[in-house]
Amino acid sequence: MKNIFVTDIDGTLTDPCKPSLDAYGIKALHKALKLGEVILASGRPFQGIISMYSQEDLIIDYIIALNGAHILYKNKTFKTYPISLDIIKYFLQVKQQYLNLWFYTEEAWYASSLETEVYCKEVKGVNHQALPLKDYNFQEVLKILIVEEKNLKEVTEDLKNNLKGVHITTSSNSYIEIFSSNINKYLAVEEVVKNTKSRIFSFGDSYNDLEMITNSFFGCAVNNAVKSLQEKAHYISSYKYGKGVYDSLNYIERKFFK
CATH class of the missing domain: 3.40.50.1000 (HAD superfamily/HAD-like)
Known part of the structure; x- marks a missing residue:
């Protein structure tokens, strides 16, 4: 064994x-x-x-x-285990609602802003620079992350109530992590x-x-x-x-x- x-x-x-x-x-x-x-x-x-x-x-x-x-x-x-295209399109439509919206593909990380304090801290932690979200071109997304420092619980519950086919959980004190419900x-x-x-x-x-x-x-x-x-x-x-x-x-x- x-x-x-x-x-x-x-x-x-x-x-x-x-x-x-x-x-x-x-x-x-x-x-x-x-x-x-x-x-x-x-x-x-x-x-x-x-x-x-x-x-x-x-x-x-x-x-x-x-x-x-x-x-x-x-x-x-x-x-x-990629996220469905419908979910990706939804977040691209509402991206202005989030100061820090991050897409992770197999090879890259796309961020809605490369200037925020949270982003700069993350870069130091993971030793890996992101690309601007505006440059994302519908590659398979494996995880979406939203940084929500004020209303973590409320935003998480709202996403759970409105999105299907994804698993939504939290980590740290401000990270909402979204990935396929199959994994x-x-x-x-x-x-x-x-x-x-x-x-x-x-x-x-x-x-x-x-x-x-x-x-x-x-x-x-x-x-x-x-x-x-x-x-x-x-x-x-x-x-x-x-x-x-x-x-x-x-x-x-x-x-x-x-």
């Missing part, structure tokens, strides 16, 4: 919007690799994931980017491990990790995780971020590997 360790990045392995993993995040991944195989599962685009660590120091074959909509094996696309992080993990007998150990902090934590063999929440995720977790660390993942791995090792 394979032991698979799947971890979110921002808010779990590291403080959100950081350009690289901290020492505990790296330490946690090395420990997980000694116990089994590792999958990184993030809302980040692929380019913003692989820039966070040395690929010579850490060999991670599978990456789940954009909340599962972009699955990669050895840095090559394995499968994608989430856990479904992407299942796609990776199908036809193999596996135990899935997962680590997360936010709403876009709920399916992963709930359905895994053993799901862990770092101490800074949202309440609803802590309620679903099998183990809640006393520590946040990478130290919390490392602590959770120590607990898992004692419980399942001794």
